[in-house]
Amino acid sequence: MSTTVDQADGALPSARDPAQPFRPPNMALATIGIALAMFMQVLDITIANVSLPTISGNLGASANQAVWVITSFAVSNAIALPLTGFLTRRFGERRLFVWATFAFAIASLLCGLANSMGMLVAARALQGFVAGPMYPVAQALMISIYPPAKRGQAIALLAMVTVVAPIAGPILGGWITDNYSWEWIFFINVPIGIFVSFVVARQLRGRPEKLDKPRMDYVGLATLVVGVGALQVLLDLGNDEDWFNSTRIVVLAIVAVIALAVFFIWELTDKDPIVDLRLFRHRNFASGTIALVLAYAAFFAVALIIPLWLQRNLGYTPIWAGLATAPIGVLPVLLTPFVGKYAGRFDLRVVASLAFIAMAATSFARAGFNLDVDFQRVAMVQLWMGLGVALFFMPVLTILLSDLEPHEIASGSGVATFFRTLGGSFAASLTTWAWNQRTVIHHAQLTEHVPAADPAMRHTVEALGQGDVQRGALVLDHMIFQQAAQIGFNEIFHLLGILFIGVIAFVWLAKPPFAAKMGGGAAAGGH
Incomplete structure (x- = not known):
């Protein structure tokens, strides 16, 4: 049985007029x-x-x-x-x-x-x-x-x-x-x-605040920590450990599967779950949350890979990498107030679809980058992706909260934010792994086409090393690696572009009206 008390850090409940809100x-x-x-x-x-x-x-x-x-x-x-x-x-x-x-x-x-x-x-x-x-x-x-x-x-x-x-x-x-x-x-x-x-x-x-002693879902919390933790460590270590050829990776996979299975079963049957998975019975919440998680995961992958690519492949300093990526925020800052005010006058599925089309278009544009791309083009593509970011969060959040009951809105906001954050984390690991894997594969393929015995190639290697063949070979290998990494980068962004287009289908599974029901808590923030 929970006990409820009014807590005002030293102020007695009677000392404040309850009719007057706290300021x-x-x-x-x-x-x-x-x-x-x-x-x-x-x-x-x-x-x-x-x-x-x-x-x-x-x-x-x-x-x-x-x-x-x-x-x-x-x-x-x-x-x-x-x-x-x-x-x-x-x-x-x-x-x-x-x-x-x-x-x-x-x-x-x-x-x-x-x-x-x-x-x-x-x-x-x-x-x-x-x-x-x-x-x-x-x-x-x-x-x-x-x-x-x-x-x-x-x-x-x-x-x-x-x-x-x-x-x-x-x-x-x-x-x-x-x-x-x-x-x-x-x-x-x-x-x-x-x-x-x-x-x-x-x-x-x-x-004044109302305090009580709520029941804690310890089983849900423990299985969540173990399952998600094991899965994330598996994703982070997989490449270094040669994946399922490693006993450690196999053990982590077994632990993650068992813990997450128990977590999902427990949360669907517990009276007061830590993550209310029963909210997914609502059509708009389910489709909107899936769209949010997939799109945010792809967006998070872009935000991680671009600065790494600029520094590793193009030789940018950290400050110039930051300046090249920063334009993505210009249009969201300018447009967010207008989107919040006027987007509700349109079908939010159309607004969200425009956001994903803009994000897909910029991803396909990056898929055409090469090692000679200049600062202006990188920054301009970032600027136009900001249009997608500006139109993304508000419509999708409104859609996913639209068919929840008033008492479910606060919980739904938390559940959507939880899965969105996990999606970003997993995307970071999977994207860097995929980029590394594709780089290794393309490096091997490009190396196969280098005719080591060809006199012209030997002359080129000597020239690269300024007469030192060994140093020239290292320089050539680095050039091949850079090209391989660029091809891998282009493939990743081609895939991300397809993913953004695919997310549109989930948005259109939702059904209007999208006006949130009155009551409940505040909507999730789009950060």
């Missing part, structure tokens, strides 16, 4: 604190992308292992998301947000202090876990402190933060890595996190 002493300062925490958390999803080659080089790790810096954060973040409801009911939204933000700052400090890839991955996993509740709780806090007439502006502000932060991430990460060191991409969070924790704790002191 912080300084609304602007409270808003800045919450928004800054969100900016910091979303920024960290992309800030490390352009620094991965530098990080792996400094820590003596392979390119495959460097991707763990991204995936460990994403997986831990996804696992923590379903716990948000339990934690807010147990500790209160204000207290959870303050402590999660402070813990994020500590985890960031540990990331910067890491002197091995293992330590960095562990610290990033901790960082991702404590970041899990930050977005949904920030959304709830912003809505609660603003009067109803201004709540739309509050949500729009958070949406703007979640659009701007991923744009700023690669640029800021590149600039810090070039001018200081990669550790500072994490150290900058420490003073910000401490400042935000202090400001929000002070400004929201006295905010």
